[in-house]
Amino acid sequence: MRSPAKRRYTATATTLFPKVEMFLEPILASIATHDITVRRLGGRFELRSPYGVGFLEAAAGQLRLSVETDNRHALNRLKHALVGPISFIAASEALHFEWTGDEAGPTPLxxxxxxxxxxTMLLTPNMLRIVFEGEDLSRFDRTDQLHCRLIFQPKDVETPEWPSIDDRGHIVWPQQRKLDTRVYTIRSIDTRNGEITIDFALHDHAGPATRWAMDASAGDLVGIVGPAADGPRPAGFYVLAGDETGLPGIARILENLDGHAQGFAFVEIGGPNEKLPLVHPAAIQLQWLDRQGARPGTTSLLADAVRSVEWPSQLQEAFFWGGCEHKAFRQIHRYLRNEVCLPRERQVFHSFWHRKLSEEQIIAAGASAYLPD
Ligand SMILES: Cc1cc2nc3c(=O)[nH]c(=O)nc-3n(C[C@H](O)[C@H](O)[C@H](O)COP(=O)(O)OP(=O)(O)OC[C@H]3O[C@@H](n4cnc5c(N)ncnc54)[C@H](O)[C@@H]3O)c2cc1C
Structure with a gap:
């Protein structure tokens, strides 16, 4: 007897988008950083994700999306995985997606x-480690997807409530009370003991994430979604570069590299007491770049260090991973693209924060506050 065909859930959306050609490349790149494999299929793009498969078609000033899942709950999550990055990168275009097709109603993430x-433990005066416990964490145990989004639950809440997603792919907050969220790196994960460790770089002008972390005590709750954003790829020569916010990712990557790996790891810190004991392959030179009291996000230390690297002639053997403040990100990105000519698939590099903007302000500004120029 043939087993009954699995129920499929589908939906499509079209939006007017006059500048779609201009935004298409960064939109696809941003979608791809959310654990989605992008593949060109003739005139459209296939977007394969853990929630199902989507298709994106851009033509004649319009963007058309279609999604397909075999799980009703995953339908809205997949819509969100596409609408989120598109709306962020093209924030200036104020896009509006009108969906038709199957509807799932508000669904949990x-x-x-x-x-x-x-x-909680202070590793250095400005680096706070928080070890969290939870259940069913295996989806976060990925060496190719290092980051997550944390949803901070206030301390005094008696019955914690969490967001859901509606049929437009938008996050819906309980009683319209939006909780603070920020992106962090999973410094380590131990699924057997149900543990995830995050290192928070404490900074002046503390935003909600830093305030929450500084105030955290045993039992406090946080939601975690993801994982996202690519990890390192196999290479013979590595260059890793980051400030305090990139340090957790660099530390995790160094720990997991093949013992014969060669290259450099550059970490910008505020002073000598911010150094951490990092495990790393012997042939990876670890250099701490001391700001000597200068404010984070104001020096060219990281960019200068990356400029000092002698790259192998076969760039396909090299790999760059980095995370830092937006200005340094732009400088280094430009250098890697224009002077080193490092192929795009040989680098994973993101702007981790902006010295003049909070995350909400970055999201409101969109591409200009996040992308390289
Ligand atoms: C993929 C990714 C991974 C990340 N991983 C980590 C991580 O593992 N650990 C970590 O600590 N951070 C990490 N970050 C950076 C972190 O998300 C930002 O620093 C975030 O803005 C902190 O939120 P907040 O609420 O403290 O400050 P916000 O409310 O976002 O900003 C408030 C003010 O603080 C300033 N500011 C923000 N961050 C810093 C900073 N680091 N130093 C100085 N001033 C700052 C802003 O310019 C703004 O003026 C990561 C970011 C990304 C995108």
Missing amino acids: EDLRILRVRQ
């Missing part, structure tokens, strides 16, 4: 897990 603070 498929990837949301709830974590509870197990322990």
Whole structure:
């Protein structure tokens, strides 16, 4: 007897988007950083994600999306995985997606897990480690997807409530009370013991994430969604570069590299007491770049260090990974593209923060506050 065909859930959306050609490349790149494989199929793009498959077609001033899943709950999550990056990169265009097709109603986030603070410890005066405990964390145990979004639950809430996603792919906050969220790197994960560790770089003008972390104590709750953003790829020669916010990612990558790996790791820190004991292959030179009291995001230390690297003649053997403030990100990105000519697939590099903007302000500004020029 043939087993019954699996129920498929589908929906499509079209939006007017006069500048679609201009935004298409960064939109696809941003979608791809959310654990989605982008593949060109003739005139459209196939977007394969853990929630299902989507298609994106751009033509004649319009953008058309279609999504297909075999799980009703995943339908809205997939819409969100596409609408989120598109609306962020093209924030200036104020796009409006009108969906038709199957409807799932408000659905919980498929990837949301709830974590509870197990322990907090100051690693250095400005680096706070929080070890969280939770259940069913295996989806975050990926060496190719290092980051997550944390949803900070206030301390005094008796019955914690978490967001859901509506049929437009938009996040819906309980009683319209938006919780603060920020992106962090999973410094380490131990699924057997149900543990995820995040290192928070504490900074002046503390925003909600930093305030929450500084105030955290055992039992406090945080939601975690993801994972996202690519990790390192196999290479013979690595260059890793980051400030305090990139340090957790660099530390995790160094720990997991093949013992014979060669190259450089540059970490910008505020002073000598911010150094951490990092495990790294012997042939990876670790250099701490001391700002000597200068404010984060104001020096050219990282860019200068990356400029000092002698790259192998076969750039396909090299790999660059980085995360830092937006200005340094732009400088280094430009250098890698124009002077080193490092192929795009040989680098994973993101702007991790902006010295003049909070995350909400970055999201409101869109591409100009996040992308390279
Ligand atoms: C993929 C990714 C991974 C990241 N991983 C980590 C991580 O593992 N650990 C970590 O600490 N951060 C990490 N970050 C950076 C972190 O998300 C930002 O620093 C975030 O803005 C902090 O939120 P907040 O609420 O403290 O400050 P916001 O409310 O966003 O900003 C408030 C003010 O603080 C300033 N500011 C923000 N961050 C810094 C900073 N680091 N130093 C100085 N001033 C700052 C802003 O310019 C703004 O004026 C990551 C970012 C990305 C995109």
